[in-house]
Amino acid sequence: MRVTAGAVFGAILTIAASASAQQKYIPAELEAGGRLYTANCTGCHGPEGDGVGGINFSQGKFRRAATDDDLLRIISRGIPGTPMAPSGMSESQIGQIVGYLRSMTAAGDTSIANGDVSRGKSIVEGKGQCLTCHAIGLNGLHAGPSLTDIGAQRRLVDLMRSLTDPGAEVRPENRSVRIVLKDGKTLSGRFLNQDTFTVQLIDATDELMSIDKSQIREFSLLTTSPMPSFKDKLNTQELADVVSYLASLKGRS
Numbered sequence: 707m708r709v710t711a712g713a714v715f716g717a718i719l720t721i722a723a724s725a726s727a728q729q730k731y732i733p734a735e736l737e738a739g740g741r742l743y744t745a746n747c748t749g750c751h752g753p754e755g756d757g758v759g760g761i762n763f764s765q766g767k768f769r770r771a772a773t774d775d776d777l778l779r780i781i782s783r784g785i786p787g788t789p790m791a792p793s794g795m796s797e798s799q800i801g802q803i804v805g806y807l808r809s810m811t812a813a814g815d816t817s818i819a820n821g822d823v824s825r826g827k828s829i830v831e832g833k834g835q836c837l838t839c840h841a842i843g844l845n846g847l848h849a850g851p852s853l854t855d856i857g858a859q860r861r862l863v864d865l866m867r868s869l870t871d872p873g874a875e876v877r878p879e880n881r882s883v884r885i886v887l888k889d890g891k892t893l894s895g896r897f898l899n900q901d902t903f904t905v906q907l908i909d910a911t912d913e914l915m916s917i918d919k920s921q922i923r924e925f926s927l928l929t930t931s932p933m934p935s936f937k938d939k940l941n942t943q944e945l946a947d948v949v950s951y952l953a954s955l956k957g958r959s
Contacts, residue, residue: 884926895908903919
């Protein structure tokens with residue numbers, strides 16, 4: 707049985723660490739920690755950090771740890787006799803995860819949880835027109851990232867921010883690309899991959915394209931998001947409904 711870094715947190719005792727025991731983390735460290743947490747820890751703890759009984763990272767509740775140093779040591783070494791094995795991560799990576807865990811307590815918004823899943827589903831499939839860019843299961847298109855298991859990856863506050871300020875954070879795997887060919891034609895779409903000879907992307911019409919690099923004059927990854935903001939398109943309750951629906955998407959059985 708493979709023990710992920712997420713299991714590392716399973717034995718951390720419920721104690722809210724004091725602010726004086728915490729270190730300062732820069733935004734880049736928190737962003738990197740968030741990626742590591744999503745990749746290694748959400749399987750056990752969920753995006754909100756409440757997937758294991760007695761632990762809630764969003765509320766600052768841990769086990770057997772009162773300081774950042776305690777967390778660093780436990781994550782690194784594990785706890786004998788428990789499912790929590792040594793993480794195998796570098797000290798720098800562990801520090802980034804600890805920083806992200808600390809940041810989770812400052813980003814909560816309980817009002818988001820008041821949404822209705824069924825109403826949110828109706829908005830996503832109707833008024834919001836989300837399936838014109840995103841896929842959920844077998845439905846929808848692929849110009850934007852799949853939402854099939856988005857609820858298992860992103861926190862409520864992250865989902866809300868993606869709806870109201872989509873340009874605030876564009877993850878590397880979701881970036882768009884702009885290509886100018888030697889004949890002057892411009893292409894754009896979601897960047898998928900590249901190899902020695904080609905660049906692959908998918909455009910707004912759901913067309914998968916493989917562009918020969920020998921035909922490319924300009925190539926640039928965009929740091930902005932093509933997704934529109936729904937801040938003024940949906941009211942507060944509708945936004946909460948959509949977030950609740952997205953949070954319910956944990957992947958297909």
